[in-house]
Amino acid sequence: MPRVSAAPAQKTERRSALEQRIMLRIDGEYITTDPGKTILEVARETGIDIPTLCAVPGLTSVGACRLCLIEVKGNQRLLPACTVKVEGGMVVSTRSERLDKYRRMILELLFTERNHVCAVCVSSGACELQDLATQLGVTHAPFEFRNPNLPVDASHERFIEDPNRCILCTRCVRICREVEGANTWEVGGRGINSNIIADLAEPWGGSLSCTSCGKCVQICPTGALAVKGRATGEMTKRAWNVTDLNRMRGART
Amino acid sequence: MSKTRLATIWLDGCSGCHMSLLDTDERLLDLVAKADIVYSPIVDTKEFPENVDVTLVEGAISSDEDLEKIIEVRSKTRVLIAFGDCGVSGNVPAMRNPHGPSPILRRVYIENADVQQQVPGEVVPALLDRVRPIQDVVPVDLHLPGCPPSANLIYDALTELLNGKAVDLAGRFRFG
Ligand code: SF4
Ligand code: SF4
Ligand code: FES
Numbered sequence: 001m002p003r004v005s006a007a008p009a010q011k012t013e014r015r016s017a018l019e020q021r022i023m024l025r026i027d028g029e030y031i032t033t034d035p036g037k038t039i040l041e042v043a044r045e046t047g048i049d050i051p052t053l054c055a056v057p058g059l060t061s062v063g064a065c066r067l068c069l070i071e072v073k074g075n076q077r078l079l080p081a082c083t084v085k086v087e088g089g090m091v092v093s094t095r096s097e098r099l100d101k102y103r104r105m106i107l108e109l110l111f112t113e114r115n116h117v118c119a120v121c122v123s124s125g126a127c128e129l130q131d132l133a134t135q136l137g138v139t140h141a142p143f144e145f146r147n148p149n150l151p152v153d154a155s156h157e158r159f160i161e162d163p164n165r166c167i168l169c170t171r172c173v174r175i176c177r178e179v180e181g182a183n184t185w186e187v188g189g190r191g192i193n194s195n196i197i198a199d200l201a202e203p204w205g206g207s208l209s210c211t212s213c214g215k216c217v218q219i220c221p222t223g224a225l226a227v228k229g230r231a232t233g234e235m236t237k238r239a240w241n242v243t244d245l246n247r248m249r250g251a252r253t
Numbered sequence: 254m255s256k257t258r259l260a261t262i263w264l265d266g267c268s269g270c271h272m273s274l275l276d277t278d279e280r281l282l283d284l285v286a287k288a289d290i291v292y293s294p295i296v297d298t299k300e301f302p303e304n305v306d307v308t309l310v311e312g313a314i315s316s317d318e319d320l321e322k323i324i325e326v327r328s329k330t331r332v333l334i335a336f337g338d339c340g341v342s343g344n345v346p347a348m349r350n351p352h353g354p355s356p357i358l359r360r361v362y363i364e365n366a367d368v369q370q371q372v373p374g375e376v377v378p379a380l381l382d383r384v385r386p387i388q389d390v391v392p393v394d395l396h397l398p399g400c401p402p403s404a405n406l407i408y409d410a411l412t413e414l415l416n417g418k419a420v421d422l423a424g425r426f427r428f429g
Contacts, residue, residue, distance in 0.1 A: 111342070115351065118429025119344055119400035130428055137423030140341045140388060140396040147343075147383075149351035233429075 022088035027095065039092055040068055040081040050094050051103060051132055053221055054169035055082035056239070058246040059178055064170050066106055067132070070094050078102065100136070107133055108141035113192075115147055115164040116222075122235040123223030129167060130222075153198075155205030158228055159217050163195055166224035172196060172216035179245055184210040196224070215242070257306045257415055259288035261295075261336070262326055264319040265346045265384065266312030269401040270337035271295065274309070276404035284408070287415045303329050307414060309336040309397075313346045314385045318378035327391040332414065338400040338428060340387045345400075347384040354380040398426045 023032050026043050033042045038061065043050050053065040063080040070081045073091035078099070081092075093099075110116075110129060118124045132138075153161040173185040173196070184207050188197035198204040217225040218238045226235040263271060271294060277284065291305060292298045301322075308330040314320055327333055338344035349357045358380070363370045387393050397410055406426055413420045 115348070116342075116428075117344055117348060118427075119338055120348075121429065124429040125427075134424060134427050137421065139398050139422050139426060140335065140386070140393070142388065144389065145343055145347065145350070145386065147347060147350035 022086065024086055024088065024090040024092065026092045033086060035086065035088075037086055038082055039070060039079075039084050039086055039090075042086050043081060043092075043094060048094055050081050051136065052082060053128060053132065053167060054171060056171055056175070056219060056242060058242045059171065059174045062170060062174070064168065067103055069099060069102055071096060071099065104136050104138050107136060107138045108143060110167050111138070112141045112143045112145045113148075114150065114166060117164075120232050121165060121223040122226045122230045122232065123165070123237070124233040126233075126236040127223060128221035150195075153204050154228070155203035156207075156210075156212070156228070157205060158212060159204070159214065160226050160228050161196070161198075161204055162224055162226070164224075165222045166196055167222055168194055168196070169221060170196075171219045171221065172225060175215045175219045175242055179242055180211060180213050180215050182209050182211050182213075185216060218242075257288040258291045258302070258304060259284075259307050259309075260292040260301065260305045260326075260330070261290070261309040262292065262301070262311070262322065263294050264310065264312030264322060264340070265315035266337060266339045267345075268294070268311070270309075270311040270339075270399075273337075273399075273401035273404050274407055277408045278404070280404075280408050284411060284415075287412075301325055301329060305330045307332045307334065307411075309334050310340050310387055311336045313339040313343045314381065314387060314390050315346050316378035316380050320381065320390065323387060323391055332394045333387075333391070334395045334397055335387045335393045336397050337402055338398055340393075341396045341398045342428075343384050343386050347386075350383050353382060395420055397422070398428050400429050402426065 020035060021032050022035050023030060025031065026046060026048055029046060031042060031046055040050055040052065040055060050068045050070065052068045055061050055068060061082040063083040066080060068081040069078040071093045072079055081094070118130055121127070124130065150163040168187065170187060173187060176185045177183050184198050186197055187194050188201050189195050198207045199209055204210065217227060219242060220237065221239070223235060261271065261274065290296050291302050308326055310323065310326060310333060312319070314323055335341045339346055343350065358372045362372045397406065399406060410420050410422070
């Protein structure tokens with residue numbers, strides 16, 4: 001009899017959903033949440049800010065930038081909050097002298113790896129790297145500046161790609177693949193020679209897969225992808241439209 | 254208590270940081286109430302003096318002359334401040350680093366010159382192979398970023414320093 005059997009099933013479902021809730025601590029705060037979320041998601045829901053550069057709500061997290069490193073009690077290693085899922089009983093700290101030191105060092109390495117000249121950059125004033133340096137007090141970099149010689153790709157009709165400002169966060173790669181479905185961008189090369197490439201390392205302007213939608217430009221946290229013709233400080237981004245796009249498509253954000 | 258001996262010097266920069274210092278306007282009077290400016294492009298002293306308490310160094314290290322100067326300044330200064338993005342990171346002058354000095358010299362003195370097409374060998378200081386931030390050459394005690402650092406930031410940081418406070422710039426500066 002369907003009516004009789006349906007009722008207990010519903011009850012079990014509800015009970016198991018409650019049983020599944022897990023409890024953990026972040027920065028001393030007790031938090032009850034659902035499993036399956038990342039530490040970053042839960043921290044943000046609780047109003048705890050963890051610095052990030054590569055994570056974008058709505059895109060797959062890849063743990064590329066390591067800015068979101070956190071400490072979990074009982075684990076000697078630092079873990080990226082954007083990819084590690086919450087577990088019951090976890091004790092997480094998002095701030096410590098050790099974390100501060102490493103987060104600053106990551107920014108110092110990013111600044112010395114390519115050529116960041118904020119004074120003449122299209123994205124100055126609207127750049128997540130520049131903002132994080134301010135926020136974390138990175139006033140200089142104690143490493144030697146590499147000053148590599150990297151050619152700018154200005155072949156696209158409307159956009160410009162400047163690898164001198166790229167931090168290899170792969171946001172462009174992921175938004176192009178996961179939201180636009182064009183798969184134009186990839187990471188080419190190895191190690192320090194890694195770079196963002198269009199199609200099979202061809203000029204972006206000649207790309208057959210690129211739809212010129214501009215999502216990569218909007219999501220890029222720095223001045224590496226910009227609208228053509230913008231002068232210093234003229235490029236502002238609408239990075240978070242990806243969240244809205246995904247919400248419209250009914251995806252989990 | 255004797256007044257702080259303050260110096261400022263301009264290496265490979267555009268003088269913008271010094272302009273921003275002057276932009277502190279009437280607050281300059283507060284600064285000179287606490288400090289004597291013993292050497293600067295804006296005072297008439299030829300030799301960098303001994304026994305300087307604080308020196309603001311604008312600009313990157315780009316030529317053999319910059320190199321000599323910064324070594325002298327360091328040896329005579331207690332607190333050396335990298336003043337602005339060029340001194341902090343190389344900034345705009347370091348944009349020649351991926352290419353080296355020769356293509357730049359060729360472009361400026363030969364390709365773009367209408368008369369006397371030659372790279373100067375005298376009077377103008379010889380360029381170093383690489384433009385370097387100050388801390389690459391000598392130890393720096395405080396980095397004051399910005400292109401230029403804002404007048405408010407300069408005033409606040411200097412005042413804190415002159416009052417013997419630790420200067421924490423987190424949240425207060427911006428590159429560029
Ligand atoms: S991308 Fe950001 S950090 Fe890099 S030069 Fe441009 S504004 Fe500065
Ligand atoms: S181009 Fe922009 S979005 Fe793409 S990897 Fe570089 S910094 Fe990230
Ligand atoms: S935000 Fe987690 S690694 Fe970049």
